[in-house]
Amino acid sequence: MKKLTLGGKIGRITPALAAAVMGLTITASPVLAADKLVKIDGSSTVYPITEAVAEEFQKAKRGAVKVTVGISGTGGGFKKFCRGEIDLSGASRPILKKEMEACKQAGIQYIELPVAYDALTVVVNPQNTWVKSMTVDELKKIWEPAAQGKITKWNQVNPAWPNQPLKLFGPGADSGTFDYFTEAVVGKAKSSRGDFTASEDDNVLVQGVSRDRGGLGYFGYAYYAENSKKLKAVPIVEKAGKPAVSPSIDTVKNGSYQPLSRPIFIYVNAKSVDKPEVKEFVDFYLNQAPKLSKAVKYVPLPDKAYALAKSNFAKKKTGTGFGGEPEVGVSVEELLQREGKH
Known part of the structure; x- marks a missing residue:
């Protein structure tokens, strides 16, 4: 690049300065x-x-x-x-x-x-052969604050289930899914036991449940659908006497998957x-x-x-x-x- 002397100072010619010296109009380059x-x-x-x-x-x-x-x-x-x-x-x-x-x-x-709309999905490990469905009351028994350090095996939730360690995975406290699930299941938002593996990244939860036979977790339906070969979705019984309903596009649309459907x-x-x-x-x-x-x-x-x-x-x-x-x-x-x- 040529040098240009201006008022005794040496400077390098920029394209804009060259254009000004030559009396040209320069168009601004496109926004990056x-x-x-x-x-x-x-x-x-x-x-x-x-x-x-x-x-x-x-x-x-x-x-x-x-x-x-x-x-x-x-x-x-x-x-x-x-x-x-x-x-x-x-x-x-x-x-x-x-x-x-x-x-x-x-x-x-x-x-x-x-x-x-999303179907908030409760998942277990594919090797879990004992859970055919879960009631909202059973989920509450697992997740309520009083369960911390006490409900640690599957047979403590339901005596028909085995004496198998219960390993829990769920969203962290900054998650809207955590807020919604605790409100729907426990009855109060953010009211939950604290002794579980928590992450804002649902992929971490997917990996946790898929690697532990006694694992149970919950997250949005999309993460289950993407990993359905290594997870099992649990049909939910909203109230006694009602049928167990699996999460799906149809059950969300017709309103039967409750209480875990949400906008x-x-x-x-x-x-x-x-x-x-x-x-x-x-x-x-x-x-x-x-x-x-x-x-x-x-x-x-x-x-x-x-x-x-x-x-x-x-x-x-x-x-x-x-x-x-x-x-x-x-x-x-x-x-x-x-x-x-x-």
């Missing part, structure tokens, strides 16, 4: 992908759908936008979201009062968008929607959610639910259709009514 970034974090349950959407979106944009998807759990995601660190947060339960307050104090407004969400920072790449990504997400949620073994919402979500997003309708309290057994119809309120 790193400059257009959509940041997402949150639920490991919502992750498979969001990751699939992110991959398709980045392909469609031919590298013009980068989408990052983290897994810090629903609670961990909301912490980042309410600090304004991310554009979207995946959540396997609705936002709670303390998170609503944190967002309010930080001036973060959010758009709540349900994207699919899953993305929350969008309303201010982030001003960024074209974020708006475009969320529009793409809502258009692709029916197909991609099915592809990763979740239950798509009815068409009218996605139409309502698109309408709410287009209007930038902020807030939540829930009251900030954990809830169990919200049907598709109930969800639609709530999300439709203004």
Whole structure:
């Protein structure tokens, strides 16, 4: 590169300076992908759908936008979201009062968008020949705080089961799945024994149960479906006298898989929607959610639910259709009514 003397100082000619000296107009180079970034974090349950959407979106944009998807759990995601660190947060339960307050104090407004339904799945090792089904009461007996250090063998849960060590695997305390399961089974969110192997990464739980004959765990249906050769899903009896129901797309749709069916969400920072790449990504997400949620073994919402979500997003309708309290057994119809309120 040639040297140019300016006011007695030696400097190197940059393309912009050369253009200025020659009286030329220089056009800015295209924005690099790193400059257009959509940041997402949150639920490991919502992750498979969001990751699939992110991959398709980045392909469609031919590298013009980068989408990052983290897994810090629903609670961990909301912490980042309410600090304004991310554009979207995946959540396997609705936002709670303390998170609503944190967002309010930080001036973060959010758009709540349900994207699919999940069948929270209880799994055992394939070598477990004794469990044909489990009642909600049996699950409570295993997971309630009073069980800690006491219920350590299968025959302590049901005398018909063997004197086999019971090894438990479950999501960590930052997980929305942990919140939902404890609310549905024990009767109070986050009320659980603590002596189990906990992880925000569901793949760690899959490995744990698949390697231990006495293992039992729970997580979103997608992780079971992906690993069905090395895990066994347990049919659940909601109440005495009711039949045992296995988790599946059909049993979630018809409402018979209770109490472990639940809607899953993305929350969008309303201010982030001003960024074209974020708006475009969320529009793409809502258009692709029916197909991609099915592809990763979740239950798509009815068409009218996605139409309502698109309408709410287009209007930038902020807030939540829930009251900030954990809830169990919200049907598709109930969800639609709530999300439709203004």
